[in-house]
Amino acid sequence: MSIRLGYQIPNYTYPGPVENLFDTVVAQAREAEAAGFDTVLVMDHFYQLPGIGAPENAMLEAYTTLGALATATSTVQLSALVTGNTYRNPAMLAKTVTTLDVVSHGRAILGIGAGWFEREHHDFGFEFGSFTQRFERLEEALTIIAPMLRGEPASFEGKWYTARGAMNNPRVRPTIPIMLGGSGEQKTFRLAARFADHMNIICDVADLPRKVAVLRQRCEEIGRDPETLATSYLAMGMVGETEQEVKELAETVPEDRRSRAFLGTADQVAEQLHDKVLAAGIGGITINLIRNGHRPGMVARVGAALQR
Template sequence: MSIRLGYQIPNFTYPGVPDEDLFDTVIAQAREAEASGFDTVLVMDHFYQLPGIGAPENAMLESYTALGALATATSRVQLSTLVTGNTYRNPALLAKCVTTLDVVSKGRAILGIGAGWFEREHHDLGFEFGTFGQRFERLEEALTIIEPMLRGEPATFEGKWYTARGAMNNPRVRPDIPIMLGGSGEQKTFRLAARFADHMNIICDVEQLPHKVAVLRQRCEEIGRDPATLATSFLVMGMVGETEQEVKELAGTIPEDRRNRAFLGTAEQVAEQLQERVLGAGIDGICINLIRNGHRPGVVAAVGAALKPLVS
């Protein structure tokens, strides 16, 4: 499993599109991504829209329900969250959700997972947030249960946060389902990725990438793992305009806290930047979202055409 070119859909607010037609627009984006060379389609695992993208009351779909529907609307792309908030689901249930998605999609599911971070969602929906350290304790325990279940083995574990007693996971269509961690923590996330993951999606400012790649490789070597066996990707906010005028307009909409993760320009200009600054830093693949205009027919295809040669 590898994500070389992923298209993330983080925005479900489309001007002029009523809620009952919203998912048609999501399907159209996924199909356009599939047809234009993207190998993976991803959605966020959130219940409210994120700060910097939109208001919290804006539309947000539950991720695994949406992915299950996209599985029936596509035929080739891998399907994943970027990434699942571990705190939102019991780990054995999450393993079951991902395995069901794999069955529905005929073997195209990836488990993307992280510790969880959006405190307001936890507060409003009644999920325990806890401390930073507690969330990573929970993630480690969850992976201890989830990994064997995704490999077709019963999970038995008695921990501080979670318990499983011979938890089984059938039906299954693959011997194992890939695990992707998302984040940037060098001490906790990267160590867990080295132990449990097939893929690491690094989320950080682009200037930090060479250092993060070096530390991730070090974490693998510390436990005797070949770093080449842990694939990497980087999440990009794509502010891609079809014309120079649109590029200028998009420049004023980049969230302040995303300026070091956003790439601005035409599709060809953004491709050049990603070649140098992301792939040149030692990253294997790119995940891109097009928050402002990805719902507009033709935009995803244009970006796919520009980016596909970089990762082929």
């Protein structure tokens, strides 16, 4: 399993009435599929993220959205980038993503991470805990989820989670791929080497060569062939159709994401991603278009440029 070219939909604030909101999401997913993207991904958040919009802006629940997209598409893989482990019981999450796999005829990926957005936890009543606790929970969750995705009953008594022979049927294929998202060299990369089929690296572009090298090292430390762990990179695409639009988009790039944003025309952004990301040893690109991906034709234009 790999993501060669993914399209992430992180923004649901569009012109027009809310009744048309999901139609716009479907249109983007279908445009991505037709344009050669192999994966469509959504965020797993309850509020819009700082730097993209206000917390009260529109945000759809991830797995309801993915289930609906499964019926609106036919070839693209479907995933959260990434599921917040702290929001869901792990056995229930295994059941959820397996149901998505059945509904989509074998196109689901379980993207998962430790969780980080403290305000969502506070407001919705989920325990946030410390950084160390969140990674303890993620490791325990993966210990339950991984066998369930293979159709094996999961039994585990941990500090945070318990499963007692939890079964997971029906299934449509032998297993469902697991993708971790993040950049932590000590915790995330070690868990990816143990449990994941794919690692989506989220970091400043200048750090990519080191991240790739460390991820390979984590695989080698446990005797895993690094070539068996696929990689991709999440890029914020600030793509304009004209020079003026590119200038306007430049003014909206969040301060803390400028080192992860790629600004220019579709062809210019594609060239930047090739030179700075793929050349660093990353296997695939996932891009979002937070300001104008809803505009008809934008996803197709970017997809065409990235595949030239």
